[in-house]
Amino acid sequence: MTTDPTFRDQERARELWQEGVQELLEGRIQSAVDCFNQSLLRCPTAEGYTYRGWAVSFLGMLEQAVEDCQRAIRVDPEFGNPYNDIGVYMMQLGLLDEAIPWLEEAKRAKRYEPKHFPYLNLGHIYSAKGDQGRALEEYVKALELDPQNTVALKAIASMDLPQV
Numbered sequence: 001m002t003t004d005p006t007f008r009d010q011e012r013a014r015e016l017w018q019e020g021v022q023e024l025l026e027g028r029i030q031s032a033v034d035c036f037n038q039s040l041l042r043c044p045t046a047e048g049y050t051y052r053g054w055a056v057s058f059l060g061m062l063e064q065a066v067e068d069c070q071r072a073i074r075v076d077p078e079f080g081n082p083y084n085d086i087g088v089y090m091m092q093l094g095l096l097d098e099a100i101p102w103l104e105e106a107k108r109a110k111r112y113e114p115k116h117f118p119y120l121n122l123g124h125i126y127s128a129k130g131d132q133g134r135a136l137e138e139y140v141k142a143l144e145l146d147p148q149n150t151v152a153l154k155a156i157a158s159m160d161l162p163q164v
Helices: 007-025 029-042 046-057 062-075 081-092 096-108 117-128 132-145 150-158
Strands: none
Touching: 007 029, 007 046, 029 046, 046 062, 046 081, 062 081, 081 096, 081 117, 096 117, 117 132, 117 150, 132 150
């Protein structure tokens, strides 16, 4: 007897995941978590774990969010979102140095959108650490990937850079 999910299980898991994303976007966190849990029971996916982690992070459960992202990475190491998300959770915990390798890994991920997020997050870290040169490099790279990104534009505009 096999325990592999059937095509029908995979389809239903995807539907439940999509419902969870919608619930999350509408601010119904617990309902979103419930949808992600049901999705993961049918078919464990990197997306399911990553988004459940994102949902529980809104409940202040950052350690569980990190664990879910680590599960996502075990399911699909090429999915970049959980690397970035772990970096963000580390930032929220005040663990800036620990966040850096996760964000660097997100930059290298084969399957990741939006690609500019880890650059923005690294820019924020380096800015907080007082390394304006590295922060600027990260923000510029974010703008190369997303030229209209207002977060990067505002961050650069607010930097106290030497006049040339």
